[in-house]
Amino acid sequence: MQSISYNDMQFSVEKRGDRWDIIYQLPDGSSGVAGAGLFARLSESEAGPRALALIKTIFPVGIKSVGPDVTHPITIGDLKIIGPDVTHPNFIYWDKDSVSCPKEL
Amino acid sequence: MEIKGSVALVTGGGNGIGEAVAKHLAKHGAKVAIVDMVQKNVDRVVKDVKDMGGEAIGIQANVTSEADIARAIKGAVEAFGKLNIAVSCAGIIRDGTMLSLDKETGKVSKKLGLDKWQAVIDTNLTGTFLTMRDAAEAMVNGGWEGLLVPISSVNKVGQVGQINYSSAKVADALMPKIIVGEFLMRGIRNIRCVAIAPGYTATPMLTGMNQDALKAILEDVHLGRLVAPEEIASLIGHCVENEALNATTLEITGGLCYPNGIAK
Numbered sequence: 329m330q331s332i333s334y335n336d337m338q339f340s341v342e343k344r345g346d347r348w349d350i351i352y353q354l355p356d357g358s359s360g361v362a363g364a365g366l367f368a369r370l371s372e373s374e375a376g377p378r379a380l381a382l383i384k385t386i387f388p389v390g391i392k393s394v395g396p397d398v399t400h401p402i403t404i405g406d407l408k409i410i411g412p413d414v415t416h417p418n419f420i421y422w423d424k425d426s427v428s429c430p431k432e433l
Numbered sequence: 434m435e436i437k438g439s440v441a442l443v444t445g446g447g448n449g450i451g452e453a454v455a456k457h458l459a460k461h462g463a464k465v466a467i468v469d470m471v472q473k474n475v476d477r478v479v480k481d482v483k484d485m486g487g488e489a490i491g492i493q494a495n496v497t498s499e500a501d502i503a504r505a506i507k508g509a510v511e512a513f514g515k516l517n518i519a520v521s522c523a524g525i526i527r528d529g530t531m532l533s534l535d536k537e538t539g540k541v542s543k544k545l546g547l548d549k550w551q552a553v554i555d556t557n558l559t560g561t562f563l564t565m566r567d568a569a570e571a572m573v574n575g576g577w578e579g580l581l582v583p584i585s586s587v588n589k590v591g592q593v594g595q596i597n598y599s600s601a602k603v604a605d606a607l608m609p610k611i612i613v614g615e616f617l618m619r620g621i622r623n624i625r626c627v628a629i630a631p632g633y634t635a636t637p638m639l640t641g642m643n644q645d646a647l648k649a650i651l652e653d654v655h656l657g658r659l660v661a662p663e664e665i666a667s668l669i670g671h672c673v674e675n676e677a678l679n680a681t682t683l684e685i686t687g688g689l690c691y692p693n694g695i696a697k
């Protein structure tokens with residue numbers, strides 16, 4: 329069995345027959361099976377890197393920008409919210425995933 | 434194509450039809466990537482496949498996200514080395530008539546919100562497009578034999594109260610003709626596309642509904658009961674193995690009729 333710590337999650341790569349299971353555990357103690365019956369006939373030293381690569385794909389780390397909320401009212405009661413000025417010509421309205429970023433602005 | 438040894442990706446694989454498809458394919462020897470919005474449902478189905486002695490990975494993903502679909506397909510190929518079958522079961526409903534009228538004045542009192550329209554189009558049409566497109570990309574670039582399976586619905590004929598859902602599902606039903614025609618033009622001969630259009634199916638959404646309403650629905654089904662998700666999964670398994678099935682949409686309804694007995 330091999331343990332992997334990644335993104336505040338604990339993974340164990342466990343041998344079952346000639347294959348490998350990837351079990352994950354969250355900080356709250358809950359657990360799940362990320363993968364079952366993988367990497368047939370691979371040794372532990374071969375399965376470990378394959379498991380880590382797969383874990384990084386299945387559980388990506390990153391930030392998804394969802395703001396600013398351009399539909400938010402400029403005032404809340406008698407409070408006036410300052411910026412961003414969504415009517416400014418330099419403001420870029422952005423509501424797409426990062427993969428949709430244009431090559432040039 | 435044989436199911437045994439193939440690699441399948443099933444969106445909406447965390448419950449209902451998608452869960453049945455994932456388990457059917459795994460039971461018959463396929464390696465399965467289970468994709469769903471809800472992590473606990475993904476975990477449950479992957480564990481079930483594991484307990485069956487099968488091979489599976491689980492990926493929490495939103496099919497409306499281009500990045501999520503790309504990640505799911507990358508994960509399937511990383512885990513199993515190829516991709517052969519893609520089934521887009523992820524779907525939602527947000528029913529409502531386009532206009533609601535005030536009973537007294539006869540004037541429009543309410544319109545179907547854009548949020549209800551867009552959510553259904555995004556999931557049921559764009560999500561299917563992204564899944565089929567990126568799965569096909571992987572199959573073509575990998576040189577792997579493949580089957581693409583969009584999930585349509587018998588309500589593609591046009592169901593009152595489902596202008597969003599029916600619009601998406603009729604578009605899904607058209608995909609096999611367009612995709613296979615494009616493949617023929619491009620010289621891609623080893624990837625097929627067959628859509629499935631289920632009728633009223635015993636998913637948690639329907640079995641949990643008002644039983645009187647369910648009874649009324651079943652009066653128009655010749656079979657006299659809901660279609661079982663496993664029966665749809667079995668049909669998809671047949672589509673994998675029968676390569677003459679191509680560029681078409683198959684209905685599986687149990688004989689759904691209009692109230693006056695005309696088959697829908």
